[in-house]
Amino acid sequence: MVQTSDTSDAVLRQVRLFVFRQAADTARVPQPREIAAALGRPQSEVEEALRQLAAGKVLILAPNDGNIWAANPFCAVPSPFRVETRGKTYWGICIWDALGIVATLGADAVIRAACGDCSEPLLLKIKAGKLTRSEGIIHFAVPAHHWWDNIGYT
Amino acid sequence: MxxxxxxxxxxxxxxxxxxxxxxxxxxxxxxxxxxxxxKEKLKPEWRRHTLEETEALLASVGLIGSFWNLRD
Incomplete structure (x- = not known):
C-alpha cells in the first residue's frame, strides 16, 4: 500500500497537471492506468494521488471505483452539457462547468444544452471571451454553503 | 446547476x-x-480559491444574499 507521505506535493502536482492538460488537449479525461503509464509511476500511487486530489476538491471520483468522474470542468462521460470547440466535443457535468470548459480553454465555443424540465435544446455561444448568444435561465437548487455536501447532486 | x-x-x-x-x-x-x-485551472500554479476569493467572485457577479453565503 502506498503511504500518504509517498504522495508528495510534487506527485500531486504532476498528476493534476497531466489530468487537466490531457482533458483540455484531447477532450477525454484520462483514467488511472493511462495516467500511471504516461507518468511512469505505479498505478496504486496514482490512485492515491487522485484520492487526495478528490479530497481537496480538485476533481471528483466516480462513487464506486477509483476512476475520475470529472476533472472539473471536464466531465469524463457524456452529459446533457455539450461543448464544441477547437474541432472537439467536451462535456460538463452542469451548465456552470460547460461554461467553465470554455473559460479554461479560452477558445470560441458553442454549448449545446437541454432544458432540465422539457429537454428542449438550448444554445449558447462564446466568442472572443464574450457570451454572444444565450438562451434560458440557470437554476442553482443547492445553496452555496452546501455545494460540496453532495457535489454530484449539486 | x-x-x-x-x-x-x-x-x-x-x-x-x-x-x-x-x-x-x-x-x-x-x-x-x-x-x-x-480560467486559471490549467496553470501550474493553480490553487483552489480561498473563501474570501470565492465570496468576492460571487459578489462581483451580483450573487449576494443568504443563498450565496459560504459561511456557517
Whole structure:
C-alpha cells in the first residue's frame, strides 16, 4: 500500500497537471492506468494521488471505483452539457462547468444544452471571451454553503 | 446547476421533485462566474480559491444574499 507521505506535493502536482492538460488537449479525461503509464509511476500511487486530489476538491471520483468522474470542468462521460470547440466535443457535468470548459480553454465555443424540465435544446455561444448568444435561465437548487455536501447532486 | 428554457420550467421541475426553488442566474452571470472560477485551472500554479476569493467572485457577479453565503 502506498503511504500518504509517498504522495508528495510534487506527485500531486504532476498528476493534476497531466489530468487537466490531457482533458483540455484531447477532450477525454484520462483514467488511472493511462495516467500511471504516461507518468511512469505505479498505478496504486496514482490512485492515491487522485484520492487526495478528490479530497481537496480538485476533481471528483466516480462513487464506486477509483476512476475520475470529472476533472472539473471536464466531465469524463457524456452529459446533457455539450461543448464544441477547437474541432472537439467536451462535456460538463452542469451548465456552470460547460461554461467553465470554455473559460479554461479560452477558445470560441458553442454549448449545446437541454432544458432540465422539457429537454428542449438550448444554445449558447462564446466568442472572443464574450457570451454572444444565450438562451434560458440557470437554476442553482443547492445553496452555496452546501455545494460540496453532495457535489454530484449539486 | 441546470439550464431551463424559462421560469415556468424551473417551477415545474422543482414541483415535480418536491424541492424548494433555489436561485437563478442569467447566462451572462453564469459565464462571468465560470470565467472567474475556471480560467486559471490549467496553470501550474493553480490553487483552489480561498473563501474570501470565492465570496468576492460571487459578489462581483451580483450573487449576494443568504443563498450565496459560504459561511456557517
Amino acid at each position: 441546470l439550464l431551463f428554457r424559462g421560469e415556468e420550467h424551473i417551477d415545474r421541475w422543482c414541483q415535480s421533485r418536491d424541492i424548494k426553488r433555489g436561485a437563478t442566474l442569467t447566462p451572462e452571470q453564469g459565464w462571468q462566474l465560470a470565467d472567474g472560477w475556471y
